Amino acid sequence: MRYGGNTSCVEVRLADGTLLVLDAGTGIRPLGLELEDYSAPIHLLLTHLHLDHLEGLGFFMPLWRAGSELHVWGPPSPTRSLEERIARYLSPPLFPIHLSEIPAQLTFHNVPDEPWEIGDARIEAEPVSHPGPTVGYRLEDDGSSLAYIPDHEPALGGDLRALPPEWISGLGVAEAVDVLLHDAQYSEAEYETKVGWGHSSVAAAVDFARAARVERLLLFHHDPLHTDQDLVALEAQARELWGRDGVAPELAVEGATIELAGRVAAASG
Amino acid sequence: MGVPSVQGRQQKNLVLILAREFASKLATATFIADAEGNLVFYNEPAEAILGRTFAEAGDIRAEEWASLFKIEELDGTPVPLEKNPGGVALLERRPAHRELRITGLDGVTRTISATAFPLLARAEELVGMVAIFWEGQSP
Numbered sequence: 312m313r314y315g316g317n318t319s320c321v322e323v324r325l326a327d328g329t330l331l332v333l334d335a336g337t338g339i340r341p342l343g344l345e346l347e348d349y350s351a352p353i354h355l356l357l358t359h360l361h362l363d364h365l366e367g368l369g370f371f372m373p374l375w376r377a378g379s380e381l382h383v384w385g386p387p388s389p390t391r392s393l394e395e396r397i398a399r400y401l402s403p404p405l406f407p408i409h410l411s412e413i414p415a416q417l418t419f420h421n422v423p424d425e426p427w428e429i430g431d432a433r434i435e436a437e438p439v440s441h442p443g444p445t446v447g448y449r450l451e452d453d454g455s456s457l458a459y460i461p462d463h464e465p466a467l468g469g470d471l472r473a474l475p476p477e478w479i480s481g482l483g484v485a486e487a488v489d490v491l492l493h494d495a496q497y498s499e500a501e502y503e504t505k506v507g508w509g510h511s512s513v514a515a516a517v518d519f520a521r522a523a524r525v526e527r528l529l530l531f532h533h534d535p536l537h538t539d540q541d542l543v544a545l546e547a548q549a550r551e552l553w554g555r556d557g558v559a560p561e562l563a564v565e566g567a568t569i570e571l572a573g574r575v576a577a578a579s580g
Numbered sequence: 581m582g583v584p585s586v587q588g589r590q591q592k593n594l595v596l597i598l599a600r601e602f603a604s605k606l607a608t609a610t611f612i613a614d615a616e617g618n619l620v621f622y623n624e625p626a627e628a629i630l631g632r633t634f635a636e637a638g639d640i641r642a643e644e645w646a647s648l649f650k651i652e653e654l655d656g657t658p659v660p661l662e663k664n665p666g667g668v669a670l671l672e673r674r675p676a677h678r679e680l681r682i683t684g685l686d687g688v689t690r691t692i693s694a695t696a697f698p699l700l701a702r703a704e705e706l707v708g709m710v711a712i713f714w715e716g717q718s719p
Contacts, residue, residue, distance in 0.1 A: 389702055438594040438701075468597045469604065478600065483591030 313539045315565020317341075318363040319461050319532060321492065326453040329430030333448065333459050334358055335368040338565065343372035350378060354429050356422075356436075357385035358461055359445035360396055368397070369406050379415035386436070386444035387421040394419040422446055440464045440480040441509040449484035455571035456488040458525070461532045463494045464509050471518040485523040489571050492563060493519060495530035498545060513545045517552040517560060528553075528560040529569075593707040595699050596620065609713040615706050617642030617661075617670055629713055631686025650683035654691065665696035669709035673698045682713075690715055 318336030325331065330346075332339060332355045346353075353373055358364060373379040385393045397419070398410040410417075422436035432452040439447045439460055447460035465471055465480040476482050485491050495516035497505060502512035511519070513530065520528040530549055533542055542562055549560040596614065600621045603610035609626035613619050619640040627633045630649065640648065646661045653659055659680060661667045668676035675697040683689045696711035 387702065437591065440594060440598065468601045477590065477592050478597055480594055480597050 313564070314533060314542055314562055316535070317565060318366065319358075320367060321459060323450060323457065325430045325432050327431045329432070330354070331356060331429065331432070331450070334364040334461065335371065336363050336365070337367040337370075339367035340370040343370070343374075346373055349373070352380040352382060354382045354384065356434070356448055356459075357383065357393075358447065358459070359386060359441060359443055360400075361443070361462070362400070364461070365397065365400055369401055369408075374413050374415045374417075377414040380418075381415050382418050382420060384420045384422050384436075386438065386446045388444050392419065393421060435484050437481060437484045440467050442507075445509075447481045447484045449488065453572075456490075457571060458485040458488040458491045458493075458523075460485060460491070460493050462509055463519075464507070464511055464515075465519050466511065466515040467507065471515060471522055474522075476522055479519070479522055481519070482523050485519070485525060487524050487526075489526045490529060490569060491520055491523065491525040491527070492529045492531040494532045495545065495549065496532050496534045498541075498548070501534075513549045514552055517549050520560070521553075527558045529563045530560055531563045533562070592620075593701055595701045595707050599699060599708070599710055603710070609715075611666065611711040611713070612708060613642075613666060613670065613711075614708045615670070617667075619645050620708070626713065629682065629684055629690060629692065629715070631684035631688065648685060650689075652681050652683075654679060654681060656681070665694045666709055666711040669696040669698045669711070670706070673700070673706060692716070 317338035319334040320336045320338030320342060321333040322342050323331040323333060330349065330351065330353050332342065332353060334357060335355060373381060383393065388396060400406060401410040426433050426435045432450055435449040436446040439445055441462045441464060445462060447458060447463065450457045460481050463481055468474065468478065468480050471479060493516045494511040495513045496510040497512045499512050499514055516528065516530060530546060546562045553560050596612065599612050603612055603621060603623045606623060607625055609629050610623050611619060611626055612621040622630065622634050651659045651664055662671055664680065665676040665678050668674065677695045679693050681689055681691050693714040694711055696709050698706055699708045699710060701707045
């Protein structure tokens with residue numbers, strides 16, 4: 312398997328060494344194994360609570376160390392707190408241990424309306440088009456920027472090429488970033504039967520990245536039913552749609568590391 | 581949660597974005613205003629009532645649209661902005677319904693039933709309102 316089989320998780324190291332983790336899919340399990348000696352606070356930024364973005368949390372080693380300090384950020388809901396919603400998964404019968412019994416020191420935060428700081432980084436969250444409360448993130452640190460919108464259907468808001476930028480879901484966090492990790496789950500033919508499911512076709516991902524004027528687009532959230540061959544074909548389509556100028560879109564690859572001007576590094580898990 | 585872009589442009593709230601897309605698919609005249617009362621979108625069926633396309637009109641500021649369209653009771657008594665359903669939805673944050681006469685930019689007076697409701701992204705966060713106009717009176 313060339314591009315990976317874990318569900319969404321991205322490790323981000325800031326210039327000051329602060330560790331941010333974007334989503335807690337199954338990719339967070341191997342990340343946790345590498346953090347045996349890590350004692351500083353960890354900030355987990357959840358885009359939403361669909362299982363493929365949360366299912367790894369119970370297997371994240373720092374959770375089971377009494378000395379760990381984990382800050383969990385996520386979108387607010389009009390009905391239940393972030394902690395209550397996560398506890399629905401981290402409790403019997405879906406999980407043997409209740410959230411309240413986890414030894415690590417856990418603090419839950421609704422993402423603020425306004426930008427906030429973690430370490431030296433400026434973080435911004437914006438609600439995006441996907442079923443249920445969901446946000447996309449923008450991270451800026453020491454002159455570099457990264458946007459993470461793994462589950463997103465901006466085309467549900469209309470034809471992205473015809474809409475004014477301020478009417479495009481998620482554009483506020485993605486505009487002019489150095490790197491955008493964006494949902495590109497479907498081919499055009501697949502998307503036709505999956506409108507409203509909350510994900511993007513490759514063409515929509517390219518249109519969105521173009522509208523946002525991003526430097527580099529990474530095609531993210533691969534469909535588990537796609538083979539490596541399917542993914543290569545989608546990447547080729549994205550590159551054709553992108554054209555010749557700038558950096559060609561590429562598939563996100565599990566375990567890959569991206570250096571942002573030598574200051575921010577992100578690795579897909 | 582509106583997010584200013586790096587260029588200082590105010591990104592529209594997701595609820596407004598989805599409301600606009602919803603309205604664009606409806607065969608019912610639908611108007612969308614933001615929290616300040618600015619008319620930020622109306623669909624094609626609404627263009628027939630107002631007498632001007634949205635492409636021509638663009639966003640209409642709150643203080644402008646009240647003077648562009650004459651809104652009155654069925655007996656001809658003027659209806660102030662705060663008493664029409666859209667005004668009630670924004671100012672009192674509750675749904676409202678009323679039968680009215682409206683004279684659009686084409687000078688034609690039409691009898692309509694108007695229903696409006698506030699758009700609350702969260703319990704305390706008003707982001708705008710949606711108003712639906714039906715031509716003719718309710719049965």
